[in-house]
Amino acid sequence: MPRPRDPIRDFPGKRWLNVVLRTVHLVGIVLFGAALLGAGSLPLGATVIVASGLSMLALDTWSKPAHLREIAGFGVLVKLGLIALASALPQMALPAFWTLVVFSTLLAHAPGRVRHRRLF
Template sequence: MKHSHAQILFPEPTRYFPGQRWVNITLRALHLVGVAGIGSGFLFDQASATWDTYWHLTLVSGIALSILYLWNTAAWLFELKGLGIVVKIVLLGIAWEVPALRAELFIFVI
């Protein structure tokens, strides 16, 4: 049976796999650890070498969470929480490129 692109992107009901809740909880916990680590670097103006690992942890866990949500349904991107994540990614990208604004943008993102 062939599925249309709409059925693949927006399945009804949304996709789910056994253990998904625990994968979500684990990724969120890792993401929070990463956010705390980069927060110290951004807010206390530390050298990037001291919080670079946390930056990567935050990035990887955030991407993994986004992929998980998109796999459930692409409708996530059009919901407020999905749009909020896109805005956060843009703001953190600006923070990475403009160090003078890191603390302010970090606080705004949180």
């Protein structure tokens, strides 16, 4: 028997809010990477990444409550763990950063049937 579809919520301006949050998120990633190369503040970059990332996660989860049960949503939790690792253990910051970049790119560009596959 097919699984019933989850409700999807929307509001006017949601797409533009998501675009703005993604832009701020990319700025945070650049700040974080620059700080790893000695040109900036690691805590500032991490803060911007986490704040914008949590905002996008909240929006995605509000819009589609099953989001955290999917690979894409669960992947965000993995990425938060990598940011926490990089912030807590500075010697792991560079490997964590590159893992984040690779993991995020693979996840973002995977086909929808992969990103939205339910884990549980």
